[in-house]
Amino acid sequence: MNYQKIPDETIKRMPMYLRAFSMLKTENRDSISSSQLAERLGMSPPQIRKDLSYFGAFGTRGVGYPVASTADQIRGILKLDVTQKAVLVGAGRLGAAIAEYPGFASFGFDIAAIFDNDPSKIGTKIGKNVVEDIAKIDTIKSRDIHLAILAIPADAAQPVVDGLADCCIKGILNLSACHLAVPKSIKVVTIDLAMELGTLPYYM
Amino acid sequence: MNYQKIPDETIKRMPMYLRAFSMLKTENRDSISSSQLAERLGMSPPQIRKDLSYFGAFGTRGVGYPVASTADQIRGILKLDVTQKAVLVGAGRLGAAIAEYPGFASFGFDIAAIFDNDPSKIGTKIGKNVVEDIAKIDTIKSRDIHLAILAIPADAAQPVVDGLADCCIKGILNLSACHLAVPKSIKVVTIDLAMELGTLPYYM
DNA sequence: CCTTGCTTGTGAATGTGAACGCAAGCACGA
DNA sequence: TCGTGCTTGCGTTCACATTCACAAGCAAGG
Known part of the structure; x- marks a missing residue:
């Protein structure tokens, strides 16, 4: 996690991303692009990329975001990796x-x-x-x-x-x-x- | 109501104002200033004034907002004046x-x-x-x-x-x-x- | 090993909302 | 009738969030 200011609105959306990635995991998807995810969540692809990029580079160019590891990352950010x-x-x-x-x-x-x-x-x-x-x-x-x-x-x-x-x-x-x-x-x-x-x- | 664009955030806050004015009415207050209301709701006075002014001039300068009529106005704006x-x-x-x-x-x-x-x-x-x-x-x-x-x-x-x-x-x-x-x-x-x-x- | 196609990451620009500061103006009292 | 104090209403300024556009870069295939 870097030290620049992360928008409150981004934090509000993180649980939504976590829920989505968790669901994708149960569907056995191993990666998803920002545009596919955006469609599922009813939002714009650049917003998803920007939100996730505040916390580091989770995705792979040409491929998308790896489902399992991105879910884990978000869980860690939100401190939901512990009960x-x-x-x-x-x-x-x-x-x-x-x-x-x-x-x-x-x-x-x-x-x-x-x-x-x-x-x-x-x-x-x-x-x-x-x-x-x-x-x-x-x-x-x-x-x-x-x-x-x-x-x-x-x-x-x-x-x-x-x-x-x-x-x-x-x-x-x-x-x-x-x-x-x-x-x-x-x-x-x-x-x-x-x-x-x-x-x-x-x-x- | 004038025809300029009213921010979505303002609309979201209107029910809160309505609830506050309804409660003030049961307390038999007949007017309240933006700063007093702001303290009750945990927000800033200018924001309250701006929000209410989008829909017209409800308040009286030097006094504040009349409780009963402002409540009625907001109810009308939100279309909550009918069941x-x-x-x-x-x-x-x-x-x-x-x-x-x-x-x-x-x-x-x-x-x-x-x-x-x-x-x-x-x-x-x-x-x-x-x-x-x-x-x-x-x-x-x-x-x-x-x-x-x-x-x-x-x-x-x-x-x-x-x-x-x-x-x-x-x-x-x-x-x-x-x-x-x-x-x-x-x-x-x-x-x-x-x-x-x-x-x-x-x-x- | 190189080329092609696709998707991320990100600075810059645009749009939107919040805060500020002051003029307008009502009420009240002298 | 005029002056004073207080509070609204609103134009301006500032901060924040979203969108855009493109360079960077991985993967796959020849």
């Missing part, structure tokens, strides 16, 4: 759906703990995890967990985030419909499905 | 969570139909809707539905989308982990939670 543990906060319907979503495992993520504040949920089992009491969130400090997924109501989110900030959490995937205030050392990605849907009628 | 019906395809865990997510209603969305291909799910009730057979998807043509939410496995998505394209669907919120090929008249927003989480370890 990343994540804590899920919120064991409602959405939380339960997330806990059992196989897509996380395919990126090497491991939902290693689930917390909730509802006594009727604490102690129940979701997937392989037993739901724990949110009051004991600080037990994650000693469990090598640095990612959190928030699937709780917006008005409950900020206090939970303040707690997570004291627990070595470095990244948060926030599914609550609100902005979170966090120290700069924590990276937050917020997704509200209703908001995403909210843009569509404008284009109709 | 927008949406069809949900996929009645699995994620689909069920979406069907009962109250956030959609707060933007004026109405999940008006649910489809699935699993015979054990067809006929069961989720929220107010009875799950229908995906084979009968074309019945939505006569039901004034122009939005679709896809919560199905990636390998099943493309055929469903082809079917939706023949049913007057104009916008799709795709929660499947794949790129969808659609005619240009259809706007697609794809969200894969695993992919979003996939960027976070890079920044740790």
Whole structure:
């Protein structure tokens, strides 16, 4: 990896490339050109080449990108070559759906703990995890967990985030419909499905 | 609304503004300045002013933006001033969570139909809707539905989308982990939670 | 060993969005 | 009625991202 500035937009696209190369591997393809890949992903060939070239020269001129080794390279860049543990906060319907979503495992993520504040949920089992009491969130400090997924109501989110900030959490995937205030050392990605849907009628 | 080009990024942010102004209304605020709003949303004041000014002069100099009327304006711009019906395809865990997510209603969305291909799910009730057979998807043509939410496995998505394209669907919120090929008249927003989480370890 | 065809990698140019700074102008008080 | 303070609206500037176009270079075949 060289030391020039890599665009944020490029980083956002890297998981998409990783997913594509992983799929190509299961199809037993051993190489793919930028134009073929671009068609699959609905984007332009030069953009793919530029994105990948920020991290080095992965491809072979005249041939394309070797599927297996490029997948490994991207995994390394995104630090997904080791299992990343994540804590899920919120064991409602959405939380339960997330806990059992196989897509996380395919990126090497491991939902290693689930917390909730509802006594009727604490102690129940979701997937392989037993739901724990949110009051004991600080037990994650000693469990090598640095990612959190928030699937709780917006008005409950900020206090939970303040707690997570004291627990070595470095990244948060926030599914609550609100902005979170966090120290700069924590990276937050917020997704509200209703908001995403909210843009569509404008284009109709 | 004037006829100059409005940035896509601005459109993406409009639902966020709408949500903020709606919340301010429930707090009985009658106006807010761009700097106060910026702090709440974690963004810069000039950006808010620029975004809103694309659609006209909503604010009052020296005072700020009137909460109630600005909310109405944005609702009109996004065409959320009328109830927008949406069809949900996929009645699995994620689909069920979406069907009962109250956030959609707060933007004026109405999940008006649910489809699935699993015979054990067809006929069961989720929220107010009875799950229908995906084979009968074309019945939505006569039901004034122009939005679709896809919560199905990636390998099943493309055929469903082809079917939706023949049913007057104009916008799709795709929660499947794949790129969808659609005619240009259809706007697609794809969200894969695993992919979003996939960027976070890079920044740790 | 050389030639041909194809695809990558990359600087330069173009396009797009964000930030800045200030003039315009409303509200309020004297 | 006029002056003051505050905040919007917007032209300009700047930064970032995408696209373009072409040289570099590998592979395969004669």
